[in-house]
Every structure is written in structure tokens, then in C-alpha cells.
Amino acid sequence: MSKYIVVTGGVVSSIGKGITAASIGRILRSYGIDVTAIKIDPYLNWDSGTLNPYQHGEVFVTEDGMETDLDLGHYERFLDVELSGDSNITTGKVYSSVIDKERKGDYLGSCVQIIPHITDEIKSMIRKISSKSDADVVLVEIGGTVGDIESQPFLEAVRQLRNEEGHDNVMFVHVTYVPYLNAAGEFKTKPTQHSTKELRSTGIIPDMIICRSELSIDAPLKQKIAHFCDVERNAVINCPDVSSIYEVPLILSKENVGEYVLKRLKMESRQPDLKDWQKIVKSLKKEEPVVNIGIIGKYVELEDAYISIRESLKHAAANIGVKVHIDWINAGNSLDTNKLGGLDGLLIPGGFGERGISGKLEAVKYSIEQKVPLFGICLGMQCMVIEFARLNGFEDANSTEFDPETKNPVIDIMPEQIKVEYMGGTMRLGSYPCNVKTGTQAYEAYQKKSVDERHRHRFEFNNEYREILQEKGLIISGVSPNDLLVEMIELKDHPWFLGCQFHPEFKSRPNNAHPIFVSFMNASFENKKNKS
Structure with a gap:
């Protein structure tokens, strides 16, 4: 039977509940414990697919094609697992399921209420993940902040879960913020006290409090x-700000979080081994040489919009023994190509809509003319195709996403997407196979003829232009097994120019950097050395 660790947050949002939960999971993994994770999002959206990146950050895509909260990306990277879409529970999913059951008559004429019907559905979804994964421990992170009206049914559900599963099988971890007031010259614990009091008012007594802070707090404060807050002294854990999120498991381990959790959940005491993780952290903290990468996107004001790409670049840099410095370049404005001169490589991420396309196309042109390594992902690949076509006789080449009347639609909507009416969950989503052509940069990176990658798109390379663009120097290095979909493109006589329709960033791990990112980082490092 699985045991559960429920992680709640207090004081303010965005204090790192996801990283904290993932770090606890990493520590438990070091004890040889099988761990899986669930992220509960109290918003009414069914999934994260239609959320604005400015509000919610990146949309993470699972192997089975669910558009989820970005914290699932943290869980996959820290735990080195592949989670299903069921691991992201939303209010929308819960209420939708309950209404479906009510319409079918499953409640036998009962008046459907928050308690017990909604809370029972929440518990059922949590237990479903536990059953499917067969994990020893299930991490359950409840999004938002204690006191939010949206999260109340979920808090009630996990309170009931502890009663039903037993005290020894459910543990509560509360993550709070301890501010430091410069004017007073001291930390203030009142926010943590009030947050814990609010949690206790729901019937949940925390077993551990993890205190986030800018600086380390001392023993008397703990x-x-x-x-x-009525918790054991050794259950008050401090997690101050660090330079790398991957340090957090090591910090929590030094505070004996693993030992406390095993004792609290009555699990067998084992010998932890975080040596491999320590090596990962050491490699990620390398300070030189520095490779400068420019990310040309339209959500660059919020780094969380491209969080998996950012982390994948770090993984690749650590893999080859360099440090990556990222310049965030707003594609919404006309690019000052003079500023691109100091960059060793360029990356154009995915996205939707026409805003920022002109800047991305300018970056493609710059890469082709200056022979700077360029990596295009999803929309980035489509921009590479559009600009290449424009430079080779198709001045008005475009995507029908931006110009439905273009005479040269080198990028067009997928046939199965034409009649789609609803936006949510209707794209080409999840993992699909791709055949890799030998003798290409893609094959050199993968060293495989067939790979599986995750997708999230509606538009694709238009096969009507396939032959003529190949004649002009475009290389198609990856296709779907039926040869109908172009998955990767490259360019002849260019040091490194690769675009992929899929999203490789979703499968990169700190201990297993994605091969295309590694290849791109190597090419960018070579470019740096050639310039010096």
C-alpha cells in the first residue's frame, strides 16, 4: 500500500512547493524508495493547455499527451520518471467527472454536494495514481496558498484521506515563507504562525514545516x-535561496528530511546515496568556460514560460563541461542584429500566434548568413522553413497560421485539425515515433534510427514544398514512420542548423541531457572557440 506525503503552501504563492516536493522525492529515491507525484491545481480549467504563459508559465506535455502544470516537469526531472496526464488533477477534471456521473444516474438520486461527492472524487483520483504506479510513496502537491477558497475541497479531501488511510500512511508538509525585515534587522515568524493556524483550522495538522527564506535562519528561530506551530523541533526545516534548484535535495538532506520522513511514515530505515546527485550539482555549478545562448521568444519577460528549455540548456552545458549564459531576446520587436554578434548560439522556442514572428525570422536569416548555430523547436522549426523558402525564391512564403491567403504556404494546418472547434486538448499531443536519417546532424546526436519525442502543435511542414526546398539545400533529417510528417530539418553547408517539430526539452534530465541539446551546445561552444 502506498504512503502519501501531502505538500501545502502558505504565506505567498510561488515559494517553491513544487521544487520542495520534487526534492523530497529525490531524497527518498536515494533511499531506494519508489516515488511518484501528483500536482493538484485548484483552477477550474480542465488542463493547462489554454492558459496564458504570462499567468501560468510553461505548459508541460506528458508522454500520453496531457497538457499539464510545469511542476510535473520538475517532478520528471528530479525523480527521473515519466508521469501520466492523470498526475495533474484540476478542479475542472474533478467537477467534470462528478457531473458526468450525476448525468448517468450513478448517485442514485442523491443531492450531489461538495462533501462527500467532490471530496470522494478527489480521493479516487489520488488513489488511482497510487494504484497505477504501484509506488511506495505518492507526493501530492496542492497548488495555491492555504486560505484560498478554490483549494478548500482539496484540503478537506486530503484530511479525509489521512483518516481513511491511517495516521502512519499520510504525512503533511507545509511550506511557508519567513521574511527578513531589513528595517528591524530580523526574521519574522508571524506569517508562518498564521499560515499554520489557517491550515489547522481545516483540520490538518502539519507534521513538518519547511521554511523558505532569503538567508539561513538559526536554531532559536526554528x-x-x-x-x-506545535511541531517537533527537528521537523522545522530551513531552505534558503540557492543558486541552483538542484541543490535543494542536498540542503534538505543535510537537515535530515529523509530520516524524519521514514520515521514518521514508519518505513524501513535505509542508507541513502546522493553521491550521483552531488556530482550533478557540481557539474551544473561550473563557472567557466561560458557559452552564450540567445533565446528569441515572445514571453521572455517570464522565464518560467520556457522553463524546460532553460533547464535542458543547463543539462547540456553540464554534460560537456561548460556554463551556459542565456540572453533573453524579445522577438516582439525588430531585432538589433548587432546584439546577436556576442552570442555563440541561437534558439527559437515554440509558441502560437503571429506576434514576434518577424523577429524570429530575422534571427533565422542572421544564422544562415553568419553561420551561427541555430536550434528551432516547434514554431522555431517552422520559422526556419519559412525564412529559408523566402531566401530561395519564395519571397511571400508563410504559414497559414499567420496568413491564411499566402500563395506559398510552406507551413500549413494539419488535415485532421481543420474541423477542430475546441481549443483545449485537440492538438497533436504526446509522444510519437520519428525516423532519423543517417548522415545527418540529428543522427550524429541521437545515434539512433528511430526515436520517440513529445509533440504539441497544429501546423506542419507542407509536403507540396518538400522536394523543391530539398533541391535548394534543405535537409529533411527526421520524418514520421509513414513518411507523411516532417519532424526535423537541417541545412547544407551550415555548421549547425537544426529544427524539430517536437519538443525535446520535455525529456531532458540533469543526469541524462537530451542528445540534441548536447549537440547544439557542442556546436555553440565550437563557434565560441572559432571566434576567439
């Missing part, structure tokens, strides 16, 4: 929090 003792004060333990006293006022």
Missing part, C-alpha cells in the same frame, strides 16, 4: 516556530 525552536520558536516549532513551539508556536
Whole structure:
């Protein structure tokens, strides 16, 4: 039977509940414990697919094609697992399921209510993941902040879960913020006290409090929090800001979080081994040489919009023994190509809509003319195709996403997408196979003739232009097994120019960097050395 660790948050949002939960999972993995994770999002959206990146950050895509919260990406990277779409529970999913059952008559004429019907559905979804994964421990992160009206049914559900599963099988971890007031010259614990009091008012008594802070807090302060919040002294854990999120498991391990969790959940004591993770952190903290990568996107004001790409670049840099510095370049404005001169490589990420396309096309042109390594992902690949076509006789080449009347639609909507009416969950989503052509940069990176990658798109390379663009120097290095979909493109006589229709960033791990990112980083490093 699985045991559960429920992670809640207090004081403010965005204090790192996801990283904290993932780090606890990483620590438990070091004990040889099988761990899976669930992210609960209290918003009414069914999934994250239609959320604005400015509001919610990146949309992460699972192997089975669910558009989820970005925290699932943290869980996959830290735990080195592949999670299903069921691991992201939303209010929309819960209420939709309950209404479906009500319409079918499953409740036998009962008046359908929050308690017990909604809370029972929440518990059922949590237990479903537990059953499917057969994990020893299931991490359950409840999004938002304690006190939010949206999260109340979920807090009630996990309170009931502890009663039903037993005290020894469900543990609560509360993540709070301990601010430091410069004017007073001291930390303030009142926000943590009030947050814990709010949680206790729901019937949940935290077993551990993890205190986020800008600086380290001392033992007397921990003792004060333990006293006022009624938790054991060794269950008050400090997690100050660090330079790398991958350090957090090591910090929590030093605070004996693993040992406390095993003791609290009555699990067999084992010998942890975080040596491999320590090596990963050391490699990620390398300071030189520095490779400068420019990301040309339209959501660059919020780095979380491209969080998996950012982390994948870090993984690749650590893999080859360099440090990556990222310049975030707004594609919404006309690019100042003079500023691109100091960059060793360029990356154009995915996205939707016409805004920022002109800047991305300018970056493609710059890469072709200056022989700078360029990596295009999803929409980035489509921009590479459009600009290449324009430079080779098709001045008005475009995508029908941006110009439905273009005379040369080198990028066009997928046939099965034409009649789609609803936006949510209707794209080409999830993992699909791709055949890799030998003798290409893609094959040199993968060293495989067939790979599986995750997708999220509606538009594709128009096969009507396939032959003529190949004649002009475009290389098609990856296709679907039936040869109908172009998955990867390259360019003759260019040091490194690769676009992929899929999203390789979703499968990169700190201990297993994605091969295309590694190849791109190597090419960018070579470009740096050639310039010096």
C-alpha cells in the first residue's frame, strides 16, 4: 500500500512547493524508495493547455499527451520518471467527472454536494495514481496558498484521506515563507504562525514545516516556530535561496528530511546515496568556460514560460563541461542584429500566434548568413522553413497560421485539425515515433534510427514544398514512420542548423541531457572557440 506525503503552501504563492516536493522525492529515491507525484491545481480549467504563459508559465506535455502544470516537469526531472496526464488533477477534471456521473444516474438520486461527492472524487483520483504506479510513496502537491477558497475541497479531501488511510500512511508538509525585515534587522515568524493556524483550522495538522527564506535562519528561530506551530523541533526545516534548484535535495538532506520522513511514515530505515546527485550539482555549478545562448521568444519577460528549455540548456552545458549564459531576446520587436554578434548560439522556442514572428525570422536569416548555430523547436522549426523558402525564391512564403491567403504556404494546418472547434486538448499531443536519417546532424546526436519525442502543435511542414526546398539545400533529417510528417530539418553547408517539430526539452534530465541539446551546445561552444 502506498504512503502519501501531502505538500501545502502558505504565506505567498510561488515559494517553491513544487521544487520542495520534487526534492523530497529525490531524497527518498536515494533511499531506494519508489516515488511518484501528483500536482493538484485548484483552477477550474480542465488542463493547462489554454492558459496564458504570462499567468501560468510553461505548459508541460506528458508522454500520453496531457497538457499539464510545469511542476510535473520538475517532478520528471528530479525523480527521473515519466508521469501520466492523470498526475495533474484540476478542479475542472474533478467537477467534470462528478457531473458526468450525476448525468448517468450513478448517485442514485442523491443531492450531489461538495462533501462527500467532490471530496470522494478527489480521493479516487489520488488513489488511482497510487494504484497505477504501484509506488511506495505518492507526493501530492496542492497548488495555491492555504486560505484560498478554490483549494478548500482539496484540503478537506486530503484530511479525509489521512483518516481513511491511517495516521502512519499520510504525512503533511507545509511550506511557508519567513521574511527578513531589513528595517528591524530580523526574521519574522508571524506569517508562518498564521499560515499554520489557517491550515489547522481545516483540520490538518502539519507534521513538518519547511521554511523558505532569503538567508539561513538559526536554531532559536526554528525552536520558536516549532513551539508556536506545535511541531517537533527537528521537523522545522530551513531552505534558503540557492543558486541552483538542484541543490535543494542536498540542503534538505543535510537537515535530515529523509530520516524524519521514514520515521514518521514508519518505513524501513535505509542508507541513502546522493553521491550521483552531488556530482550533478557540481557539474551544473561550473563557472567557466561560458557559452552564450540567445533565446528569441515572445514571453521572455517570464522565464518560467520556457522553463524546460532553460533547464535542458543547463543539462547540456553540464554534460560537456561548460556554463551556459542565456540572453533573453524579445522577438516582439525588430531585432538589433548587432546584439546577436556576442552570442555563440541561437534558439527559437515554440509558441502560437503571429506576434514576434518577424523577429524570429530575422534571427533565422542572421544564422544562415553568419553561420551561427541555430536550434528551432516547434514554431522555431517552422520559422526556419519559412525564412529559408523566402531566401530561395519564395519571397511571400508563410504559414497559414499567420496568413491564411499566402500563395506559398510552406507551413500549413494539419488535415485532421481543420474541423477542430475546441481549443483545449485537440492538438497533436504526446509522444510519437520519428525516423532519423543517417548522415545527418540529428543522427550524429541521437545515434539512433528511430526515436520517440513529445509533440504539441497544429501546423506542419507542407509536403507540396518538400522536394523543391530539398533541391535548394534543405535537409529533411527526421520524418514520421509513414513518411507523411516532417519532424526535423537541417541545412547544407551550415555548421549547425537544426529544427524539430517536437519538443525535446520535455525529456531532458540533469543526469541524462537530451542528445540534441548536447549537440547544439557542442556546436555553440565550437563557434565560441572559432571566434576567439
